Amino acid sequence: MTYEARIGLEVHVQLKTRSKMFCACSAEFGDEPNTRVCPVCLGYPGAMPAMNREAVELTALTGLMVGAQVAPLSVFARKSYFYPDMPKNYQISQYDRPLCIGGAVAIEWEGREKLVGLTRIHLEEDVGKSSHFGTSSGVDFNRAGIPLMEIVTEPVLTAPEEADAFLQALRQMVRYAGVSDGNMERGNIRCDANCSVRLRGETALGAKTEIKNLNTFKGVLAALRYEIRRQQDVLAAGGRVAMETRRWDGETGTTASMRSKEEAHDYRYFPEPDLMPVAMAPEQLAALQARIPELPRARRERFCRDYGLPAYDSEVLAADKAVADFFDETARVSDNPKAVSNWMMTEVLAKLAETGRTLAETPVAPRQLAELIALVDRGQINMPTAKSLFATMFDKGGDPVALVEQEGLAQVSSADDIGAWARQAVEENPKSVADYRSGKKAALQFLVGQVMRRSRGRAHPQKAAEALEELLKG
Amino acid sequence: MDTASVTLGEALAGLDRGDWSSEELVSDLLARIEAGNGALNAYLDVDADDALSQARAADRQRARGERAPLLGAPLAVKDNINVAGQSCACASRILEGYKAPCDATAIARLRREGAVFLGRTNMDEFAMGSSTEYSARGPARNPRNPDCVPGGSSGGSAAAVAAGMALAALGSDTGGSIRQPAAFCGCVGFKPSYGRVSRYGLTAFASSLDQIGSLTRGVDDATRLFFSMAGPDARDATTVTLPLPAPEACRREDLKGVVIGVPKEYFPSALAPDVRAAVLAAAETCRALGAETRDISLPHTEYAMAVYYIVAPAEASANLARFDGVRYGRRAAGATSPMDLYCRTRSEGFGREVKRRILLGAYVLSSGYYDAYYLSAQKARTLIRDDFTAAFRDCDAILAPVTPSAAFRMGEKTEDPVQMYLTDVFTATANLAGLCALSLPCAMNADGLPLAAQLIGPAFREDAVLGAAAALERAWGGPTGWMGRRA
Ligand SMILES: [Zn+2]
Numbered sequence: 001m002t003y004e005a006r007i008g009l010e011v012h013v014q015l016k017t018r019s020k021m022f023c024a025c026s027a028e029f030g031d032e033p034n035t036r037v038c039p040v041c042l043g044y045p046g047a048m049p050a051m052n053r054e055a056v057e058l059t060a061l062t063g064l065m066v067g068a069q070v071a072p073l074s075v076f077a078r079k080s081y082f083y084p085d086m087p088k089n090y091q092i093s094q095y096d097r098p099l100c101i102g103g104a105v106a107i108e109w110e111g112r113e114k115l116v117g118l119t120r121i122h123l124e125e126d127v128g129k130s131s132h133f134g135t136s137s138g139v140d141f142n143r144a145g146i147p148l149m150e151i152v153t154e155p156v157l158t159a160p161e162e163a164d165a166f167l168q169a170l171r172q173m174v175r176y177a178g179v180s181d182g183n184m185e186r187g188n189i190r191c192d193a194n195c196s197v198r199l200r201g202e203t204a205l206g207a208k209t210e211i212k213n214l215n216t217f218k219g220v221l222a223a224l225r226y227e228i229r230r231q232q233d234v235l236a237a238g239g240r241v242a243m244e245t246r247r248w249d250g251e252t253g254t255t256a257s258m259r260s261k262e263e264a265h266d267y268r269y270f271p272e273p274d275l276m277p278v279a280m281a282p283e284q285l286a287a288l289q290a291r292i293p294e295l296p297r298a299r300r301e302r303f304c305r306d307y308g309l310p311a312y313d314s315e316v317l318a319a320d321k322a323v324a325d326f327f328d329e330t331a332r333v334s335d336n337p338k339a340v341s342n343w344m345m346t347e348v349l350a351k352l353a354e355t356g357r358t359l360a361e362t363p364v365a366p367r368q369l370a371e372l373i374a375l376v377d378r379g380q381i382n383m384p385t386a387k388s389l390f391a392t393m394f395d396k397g398g399d400p401v402a403l404v405e406q407e408g409l410a411q412v413s414s415a416d417d418i419g420a421w422a423r424q425a426v427e428e429n430p431k432s433v434a435d436y437r438s439g440k441k442a443a444l445q446f447l448v449g450q451v452m453r454r455s456r457g458r459a460h461p462q463k464a465a466e467a468l469e470e471l472l473k474g
Numbered sequence: 475m476d477t478a479s480v481t482l483g484e485a486l487a488g489l490d491r492g493d494w495s496s497e498e499l500v501s502d503l504l505a506r507i508e509a510g511n512g513a514l515n516a517y518l519d520v521d522a523d524d525a526l527s528q529a530r531a532a533d534r535q536r537a538r539g540e541r542a543p544l545l546g547a548p549l550a551v552k553d554n555i556n557v558a559g560q561s562c563a564c565a566s567r568i569l570e571g572y573k574a575p576c577d578a579t580a581i582a583r584l585r586r587e588g589a590v591f592l593g594r595t596n597m598d599e600f601a602m603g604s605s606t607e608y609s610a611r612g613p614a615r616n617p618r619n620p621d622c623v624p625g626g627s628s629g630g631s632a633a634a635v636a637a638g639m640a641l642a643a644l645g646s647d648t649g650g651s652i653r654q655p656a657a658f659c660g661c662v663g664f665k666p667s668y669g670r671v672s673r674y675g676l677t678a679f680a681s682s683l684d685q686i687g688s689l690t691r692g693v694d695d696a697t698r699l700f701f702s703m704a705g706p707d708a709r710d711a712t713t714v715t716l717p718l719p720a721p722e723a724c725r726r727e728d729l730k731g732v733v734i735g736v737p738k739e740y741f742p743s744a745l746a747p748d749v750r751a752a753v754l755a756a757a758e759t760c761r762a763l764g765a766e767t768r769d770i771s772l773p774h775t776e777y778a779m780a781v782y783y784i785v786a787p788a789e790a791s792a793n794l795a796r797f798d799g800v801r802y803g804r805r806a807a808g809a810t811s812p813m814d815l816y817c818r819t820r821s822e823g824f825g826r827e828v829k830r831r832i833l834l835g836a837y838v839l840s841s842g843y844y845d846a847y848y849l850s851a852q853k854a855r856t857l858i859r860d861d862f863t864a865a866f867r868d869c870d871a872i873l874a875p876v877t878p879s880a881a882f883r884m885g886e887k888t889e890d891p892v893q894m895y896l897t898d899v900f901t902a903t904a905n906l907a908g909l910c911a912l913s914l915p916c917a918m919n920a921d922g923l924p925l926a927a928q929l930i931g932p933a934f935r936e937d938a939v940l941g942a943a944a945a946l947e948r949a950w951g952g953p954t955g956w957m958g959r960r961a
Contacts, residue, residue: 039575039576042801043796043801044796044801044802045556045562045564045569045572045677045678045796045797046554046555046562046578046673046674046675046676046677046678047674048673048674048678048709048710048711049711050708050709050710050711051711078792080791080792080795080839082795082798082812082813082816083812084798084800084812087796088792088795088796089792089795089796089798090792090795139800266840268791268792268836268839268840268841268844269839269844270792270839270844270848273680273681273682273712273789274678274681274710274711274712276711276712
């Protein structure tokens, strides 16, 4: 018997706003516990929420990006449950009138594009963070009140890997639009998954479980793989899957029952009386529409079309908005976009990975990278020089043309100079000369290296090889 | 000077003339509190040194030639409104020892205008009650007759003003909590329209109904405090930016051209005859002042109590969830888990009436019951609001009783919550519809208890209510004139 899985995700994305959802406290990550708090986000008596309009706009912007319907009027609601990390013991969220309805996110799945349908996107406030120390517990409320966007998919994902592809695409999109930092280690994206399994060919969905505590992409994959296997085993043994909430334990790699359907919370939702409904006027939506950046897919296509890049290059470059922007600007002022792409994918990304810096944190400007490439293309410097020059530009900054001049790095192509270095190399390395003459052509590379060393890297490598071959012929 | 009868306006005039200082006013009040509060329990906390130092600071400002509308004016504040550094316990054990971290917006505005904050007045715990008998700090009593309740929930504020222990006080009104005690004690109780005075810093009971207002000895004092507190506040999203009424319109001498509606549903057969007589006499005075009175109908009035006792507890059940022993206030000892901490803290900390309403509220919001209770109540609330909208097409203000009877006796209704709830029957409609309303003392009954009439105005037309009340008060001989009238 073959089974198939149906997965729906509820993804919580922390929005990138300066202040919290309902107060003026900073929404920055980190800092000492309970230092970014005030009477509002601590739920003090008499404190009232004041809405952060930017959070509403970022959520609506996301809605527009996925083609959702942005409601002209949406309503905040109180979701009641007691938990120590909940300052008011109710969360201000949205219930029956969310900000965005419908829409879809395009993903690559099984070699084709697939649209993953969304049920809704709504806005809510984050809660604090509990920590347990032996005999006591503490709560840090710095995170309490940070705006969260909850994105709910239809149960249309068919495999853990597809869920992963969806999360990657979503993350890429929110980062592109500056909606969120999308940093999983910092808890910017958290996720719950609904999962059910049925016999292939059946039309009704099987009994589903909800898996909580999926805080890494790897965790989502592992938990869904485990849970699908578990449900299949239950069904194969003739059992029935219990509708329940389960908790993923990353340590043991298993899910365990948290509460049954009967123990499910009654959140007692009702409209938040302290906030007015959120109105979205057509003019505001038009203004947001103008804020939508070129999204990854469109950008990949354009890179292929306008710069003649292979699909692979476009995909790598478009994955991160900062990288794509940098490439775009460099390619625009360069005569050799493919060379720019090669530089980006090798030297630039390697340097970023090696130093842990972002492009914004480096002194290199797109125009400078384009000049560096032009120097190589015009034969004014050779590739090894270019690479070491780039390292200097990346670390300390500087204009490549000026640096070449200052350091005397210009490539030497004159036959006199190269001929002199080549003669020295031949005289001083009789063994290599003998090797070459006895048919070991690789010995030539050694001799070229000797020429390069004597020229302090400036000799034109091709011309050096030609000069050596000429000498050795005789 | 006699602080027992002087109005806030007269006290301020005396300060301007140099007849007395703020320090003298406050000392005099403190002496009266010292002498009288033991019997009445109107105040919960008074920090005499702090009050005197605020008064001296105001006197120094005045000596430097500075002026502000309320410079040196002492005010009593209900125990659910945050005044920075003062206790704000809502007369509940669960907030024992809790000190407000900052001023409510209304307090900040009064402070900027020079007010001095005298002390904290008694109330029904979390403003849930109509007699101030549900205070964790013991009941307050009615200064007109200590065997009677002062009304509630702002009973301490009403008793303090009526007993000469405050010139004026702040209260909060969710279903009549300012107007009903004002009627029972014989002072002017004014609830502005919902959205007019910021609720930021008012410990929430029912957020869609709560409004801060005043209890004063005269109508002009109510007008004065209203203009000091009113106006939009970025920290309360439900405040409105509509312009305030013209101050002159709040200080009328006659009622020429004014149409006053008298709703038949507010005069049921169970209405006490003395209350009926007092309100009808007020209608007579309105006509004598040039108004036309017109019989009107507010047909959905009968649903008001049911709606109120669904909406208010529902909102309260969420608003009071934050009192859990985790961050501030009382924390029960010996808890073994978070749930145990909540249960112990809330069991010890809340009184019976508060628990009753939390349970009621949680029940009507529960899945499966929401539509039948909360949603139906919201629909009925719309009908009640529509009644008033229709009525105000034909009249400028509505005249009605405040309460079904004069002040009742202590203990009379504490064992029968429904009877207690019904004392709000004529007042809760203004909260449900977001209107402004005022309780004006009219006469003394045969037992020497005050009788009052209620003026209800359209939302954001406080001038309709304050103007009519000012003309009536004047017609009866000024702020104390009602005491000589019998009904
Ligand atoms: Zn805050």
